[in-house]
Structure formats: structure tokens, C-alpha cells
Amino acid sequence: MTAIGDNSSKAETDHRLLVAYYHRKDLANHFEAKRIADERKANRKNANSHGISSQKLDHYLKSVVADDKQKVVDKHLSDRQNLEWMGLIAKTSGGDLLDQAERVTGETLVRAKGFQAGLLGNDRVSGYMAGSDEDHWWLTSYDEGRKEYDTKLPDLLARINEQADIEAPPEDEDDDEG
Incomplete structure (x- = not known):
């Protein structure tokens, strides 16, 4: 036991x-x-071969998935200001950089967001009050972005593949003659 x-x-x-x-x-x-x-x-390797850096894709991804989009904007404004102060890029015309950033609002911004959402294939929901001007601008731009992606991407990819075929070394032909 x-x-x-x-x-x-x-x-x-x-x-x-x-x-x-x-x-x-x-x-x-x-x-x-x-x-x-x-x-x-x-x-990333394929994107790089088409001139798209990993850094650009990283920034794009962080911007899209950011919980607080304003932090992304603030970082960009700060980085741009630093480059201006160092004399690496021209100072933004039209006064204060922050004033210029604040002018990019309203219809232009709403349309840009809608277009981008269409390109990325996000859900077709604007987040604005249904029937409002903003909702209409966003949805119209979404449809334009979606249409551009759906109609132009296949041709672009076909051209890329065609170019890759042209640049590829010729395959060795098997010579079965004895």
C-alpha cells in the first residue's frame, strides 16, 4: 500500500x-x-528590387497600425524640423511647420484617408457620420483607391514579371541527341 x-x-x-x-x-x-x-x-527583398526600402515599408506599417496616429504625425514633424535646422532640407515655406501641418485637414485629408483605405483593401467603412460630406468624400475616394489597385496592379505586376523574364538568363536547353 x-x-x-x-x-x-x-x-x-x-x-x-x-x-x-x-x-x-x-x-x-x-x-x-x-x-x-x-x-x-x-x-522585403522583392520590394527592394523595385526601389522600395524596408525602412519605407516599416514606416508605412507603423503608420497604418498605430493606435495613436497623432504620434506618427508628431514624430514626422519633429524629424522634419531637425533636418531643416541642420540645413539638410529646405525650410517649409509658408511659415511655421506646425501651421502648415494643421492646414492639411478637411476634405483633402479625408479623401487621402479614403483613397489609402481603398488601396490597402480595408473595410469600406468611413468612420464618419453616415451621409455627411466627410462620409461621401471618404467613400468616393475609397472606391477610387480600390479601383486603381484592382485595375492597375495586375498590369503593373505583369510588366514586372515580363521584365524579369527578359532579364533572366536563358535556360539551358537539354540536348538529347547522342
Whole structure:
């Protein structure tokens, strides 16, 4: 008869099973993360071959997924101001940089947001009051962005693939003659 509280064998078995259970999940996550990282690396390499830097894609992604879009704008304004102060870029015309940034509001900004949402294939929901001018501007621009993506991207990709085929070295032809 086993002594009361003598569950060491059962506890060890349970522990071993739990380790295996969590390890399987960790292992699956590891390989999924590796697959995603490899896919991202290939995407970045392709983008780079078309003149699109990883830095640009990183900035774009951070801007799109940012919870606080104003932080993205503030960082841009600060970076731009630093470059102006260092004399690396011309000072923004028309007065204070912040004043200029504040002028980019209203219809222009709403339309830009809608167009971008259409290009990215986001949901067709403006976030503005239904039937308002802003809602109309956003939805119209969304449709324009979506149309541009759907109609022009296939041609662009075909031209890129065609160019890649032209630049590719010719395949060796198998010579089966004996």
C-alpha cells in the first residue's frame, strides 16, 4: 500500500505530459513565426528590387497600425524640423511647420484617408457620420483607391514579371541527341 501523499510517479507523469503539451504549441509557434519571417524577408527583398526600402515599408506599417496616429504625425514633424535646422532640407515655406501641418485637414485629408483605405483593401467603412460630406468624400475616394489597385496592379505586376523574364538568363536547353 502506498503512503498517503505518495503521488510522485503520477505528478512526474503529469508534469512530463504538460511539458510535451506546451512544447508542441511552442514548436508550432516557432515554425509559424519562422515561416512568417521568411515570407516577410522575401517580400522585403522583392520590394527592394523595385526601389522600395524596408525602412519605407516599416514606416508605412507603423503608420497604418498605430493606435495613436497623432504620434506618427508628431514624430514626422519633429524629424522634419531637425533636418531643416541642420540645413539638410529646405525650410517649409509658408511659415511655421506646425501651421502648415494643421492646414492639411478637411476634405483633402479625408479623401487621402479614403483613397489609402481603398488601396490597402480595408473595410469600406468611413468612420464618419453616415451621409455627411466627410462620409461621401471618404467613400468616393475609397472606391477610387480600390479601383486603381484592382485595375492597375495586375498590369503593373505583369510588366514586372515580363521584365524579369527578359532579364533572366536563358535556360539551358537539354540536348538529347547522342
